[in-house]
Amino acid sequence: MKKQEMLDKINAAIRKENGVPVNMDDKLVSSGLDSLGVVIILLEMECMFPATGQHTGYLSEIDVPNITMRELVGKCRLASTSPPPAE
Amino acid sequence: MQISEYESPSGGVATKLEVFGGTFNIELCTLDDIDPHYEKVKHWITDMKPSAYKARMREAVEIGKAFKLADSSSFLYYILTNPQIGEGVAYYGKGNPLGTIAMIIAIFGYLDKRTFAIRFALHDGKSIDEYRSIITKSSLSRYITSGTHVMARTDDLIKKYKALVEARGEEWA
Numbered sequence: 001m002k003k004q005e006m007l008d009k010i011n012a013a014i015r016k017e018n019g020v021p022v023n024m025d026d027k028l029v030s031s032g033l034d035s036l037g038v039v040i041i042l043l044e045m046e047c048m049f050p051a052t053g054q055h056t057g058y059l060s061e062i063d064v065p066n067i068t069m070r071e072l073v074g075k076c077r078l079a080s081t082s083p084p085p086a087e
Numbered sequence: 088m089q090i091s092e093y094e095s096p097s098g099g100v101a102t103k104l105e106v107f108g109g110t111f112n113i114e115l116c117t118l119d120d121i122d123p124h125y126e127k128v129k130h131w132i133t134d135m136k137p138s139a140y141k142a143r144m145r146e147a148v149e150i151g152k153a154f155k156l157a158d159s160s161s162f163l164y165y166i167l168t169n170p171q172i173g174e175g176v177a178y179y180g181k182g183n184p185l186g187t188i189a190m191i192i193a194i195f196g197y198l199d200k201r202t203f204a205i206r207f208a209l210h211d212g213k214s215i216d217e218y219r220s221i222i223t224k225s226s227l228s229r230y231i232t233s234g235t236h237v238m239a240r241t242d243d244l245i246k247k248y249k250a251l252v253e254a255r256g257e258e259w260a
Contacts, residue, residue: 018224034216034217036220037219039185039188043251
């Protein structure tokens with residue numbers, strides 16, 4: 001999935017939480033979501049972009065006040081496209 | 088997700104909810120909680136006397152509509168204006184959003200299924216932004232244009248959280 005498509009999916013989830021859609025270079029907090037909304041979005045992102053083994057819980061320790069959407073989308077992309085660890 | 092009951096140290100039955108990889112204990116607030124909880128929210132209450140605000144908190148405790156996480160990192164007090172509609176009295180959960188979601192699941196998914204909506208009249212020091220994810224879109228638009236109260240549909244919140252729990256592969260208890 002392309003990065004812009006991923007951002008569009010995230011923005012759809014942000015709209016559902018009454019937040020404001022954001023651009024790649026905006027911070028997540030620019031969406032205006034409250035703290036519950038941010039948690040819900042992060043939980044939804046882990047479902048939308050499921051991680052392979054070694055990246056499980058990849059959004060649990062992000063710097064919420066400072067992370068940009070570009071960084072966030074990058075993390076989702078890396079986590080969901082990395083090959084699973086070798087057996 | 089798992090839900091169970093236990094005897095609360097402060098008396099009464101409390102609820103233990105295991106969800107989103109965490110364990111959350113939800114208890115009824117007691118009269119002893121009112122002062123410390125008021126201290127956490129008082130800077131937002133600039134348009135009401137402390138005694139009047141605490142009297143509403145006391146009313147919520149007395150009718151059994153005041154709940155908290157055991158560590159008091161989140162709490163919700165409400166009273167009933169109609170058998171199925173509540174009026175928010177005190178709502179706090181900024182420091183523990185995941186716990187706040189768990190508390191909402193326990194209250195409106197299990198302990199009080201009758202109340203399906205809660206109205207919040209925002210105090211002068213409160214921002215609408217702190218309510219965005221729990222209120223309805225229509226009440227958000229209405230608030231922006233007219234500054235009236237906002238409404239949380241608790242039945243819709245439970246549906247949303249249920250979908251989220253199930254999407255994560257957990258079974259709704």
